[in-house]
Amino acid sequence: MRYKISRRQPAAFRQLSLYLSGPGKEVDRSKAFDETALYLSGEAEGHTTDRVLWMQTRNLHTTDPRAASAIMEATSRAKPNRCKKPAYHFILAFDPEDDKVGKINPDMMKEIADKALTRLELQEHQALIYAHQDKEHPHIHFLVNRIHPDTGKAWNRHNEGRRLLEFCGDIAREYDLNIPHDRNRKQEKDKDKELDLDFAEEQLPEYGFDIEQVIDRLEADGKLPDWLAVANDPYKLPTRRFSKDQVLALREKASDGLLRAAGWDDVSRVMRNTGLKVQKHGQGLVVTDGKAYIGISAINRKCSLKGLEKRFGQDFDTWRRAKAVGAVTGIETERVKSNRVLAADVADMELRGVQMVFEEVHSAEWHVDMREGHLARHEQRHKRQQEHEKRHELHFLDGLSKTYRDPAKARRDWIKLDAELGWERAALRIQENPQIIGPMRGVELVGGKTPDRRAAERSFRYLQSRRMKWLKARDRTQLIAQDLEKHHSLLAQAKRDYRRLIDSLGQNHDMMELLREKIRRRYAALDRLTPKMIREADMSEDRRTELDKALRKHNERKRARSRQRQLDREMGIDPFV
Template identity: 30%
Template sequence: MLGKIPAAGRGFKGLVSYLLRGPAAKTRNTAHSGKQPSNETTERQNATRNRVLFIATENLLTNDAEKAVRIMRATANRSRRCKAPVYHLVISWRKEDRPDFATMRAIVDETCKDMGMEGLQRVAIGHDDTRHRHVHVVVNRIHPETGKAWNRRQDWVRLENVLARLAPCYGYEPVMGRHNSPEQFKDAPAKAPDREYQLARRTGAPTPMMKWPRARVMAERANLAALFHQSRSWEDVHNRLAALGYRLEAKGAGLVIRDATSELKLSLVSKEARLNLLQKRFAAAFTPAPLLPALRVEPIIPRGAKAITIDPAPSARPEPPTDPVPTHHAPDIEPITTADDDEDHSPRRRRTRRR
């Protein structure tokens, strides 16, 4: 079992409506376009319509999700201090695991109890519209009796620990993570936040890079801090980082240090290594350095597949010999050469290498 805590927003109605019916915009556009929907559109609408496995409410006076939303909103309005009463978590199973309604309901109940949400109002909606059966849980953080907001501090740690504990009890394989088994992940790179993956998917940007592990940050922080302290210009910074195999790039409102596979926020190096402070000290705005040559990634050949030999680029092919090859012995084997990566600026070829 795997847990996820996506951004919930501030409205119960919009979230529950999406979980029940899917994206409303697609259905509305198809209905008013005046054209016959394609087979693909019809299949997607049918999958959206049949996506709900079950609906279960807790600490509410009704089993109707539409009425439950209005009750949860009325309860949330009792608190003037809490501006984000909507809480959303997802529990999913492996594609080979097919839990029934009773099992999914029991796991949701125990998860909410261990996370301290036992007395809160919630709506659980099970889905079977993907390869992995999963359940969405929409929780009202405002307690219906006390009016106090549930504290979500360290909620991801609590969710990961409780799912790892419950999985063997129901016959599932637990998913190890950084919080329930930190000894296995202390030296491993961390994944980028989910919001970066969603932004890259919407904008078509490259997949976000991994983050440096904590052990690596602690080991290299002092050297990197000294590097920025001794540098006198942006060019000096780029040259010093290039000697270590790193490069400095802009990201968002700050800077990151990157290698071939991962990155580190510059603000984690030292208090002096900040974009605004460096620009003031160098008396110049940040100017990026030319990108370092990307590391060559060998293609992964599936088991049983035949290897494909790619001819080298025309510029890298050796010239044919001027003298005829003697017929009394075999010619020497030509070495395989490829074009220099620095000279390849084709986005299609670079995208193929990354795969």
């Protein structure tokens, strides 16, 4: 499924300069709605009504295309507005392969049409909806009046493409439809795989080989999840924001909890209870479920990143790093060991904590690499600018040597004059009297000038511009040198942060060994659980849901691995040879 917005929308109004009938005669502006409506209905010249599969109207009380277009035109003129193109035309098209297998039917198309208008907030506007069958792909045309029939305000087309793209993706997932040539769908699948911690469990060693061997094999085959790869970008966010209704629901659930929070642990717990993760992005703080995101201040205006850090007396990065290191050390108490559900919950959270450590390490490595790249580019830039400055300086010195008998003395006197008068006044003084900084080449005779003097005067005409170019190049070099020094400092800071993080991990800096330990512990903990234990556990509903989901996936994968091993034995295949 995909969308198309007509590049040339039907023009509803025309400026006075475009009147076709001359001054004082008004153009028939109703053609914008009328002609488009007749085209969609199949009544335009060169078309037939056979192309129409079905049609519907919204807020028009008529199905006649001419009457509907007249009502829409009258509505667009009823109240004063500055909208030049009130007629809005777009198309939703379906994949022919979906149609061939019977996934597309009129009832479903009508449901999607309603949802499209609702998503675009056009459900209260006048609209003609036609489904056409004249192409191999079924498609729906929408002709909408952007002017609201009651308020007279024009609908804003801002981000229309992004909204329709997100809508097509959501509908395709809801109805199991294809999205032809949609790169975003592949990215979403990769993101889902990246966020699935259970993927690591799937590679648990059951045949006695080391987990590094599994990770190396996955990386060689291109199947290693991004969150286990060093090249992971910890700052990547979903492209879609939460809708207004979702933000309002979040405010009802979490706003009071955020106001009562006494620390970052409370903030994380409040958002985790709503199924969201707190993450730093740029200069602010966002919450995300992996598919959409919103700034935390949108939930409560008093809970911005700076406001929370000031209230808690601790910055977010320090808390997150301490939390990650705490997760690495593990939680081993008798109460946890004696409670199977709690042990599984702790093992699951510890594995997620390891992911936080990976993100912290990879974030620090990413910052170092980024700063090194910036420094290398600025060093090259500084080198090129130095060469540029040197060329202009040599050009200026060449002009001095062609103009003055002693170019070195002329340069010294020019610099001295700059210091006394300033470069602008010094330039004017030298322009009025070139020999103030030294005698020029050649001599003036009674009957004329020697060739050397004429050449010197020609060179002097361009001497000022040569000097200005050199001075500008020198100033530019100094500015780039200051930027270069700043990037040296930023790289040094990034390296210090990375080293401080590695030192804080202590004995646990071997991340692969740590990962193996956490996967084994989670695997063993889930092996001892039953669905009944989870249902009867004394914990939050969200955690019960997460554990139940993890257990179901765990059991499904165990059965799948068992079937695969049986099949391998029957075929005499060792999967890791």
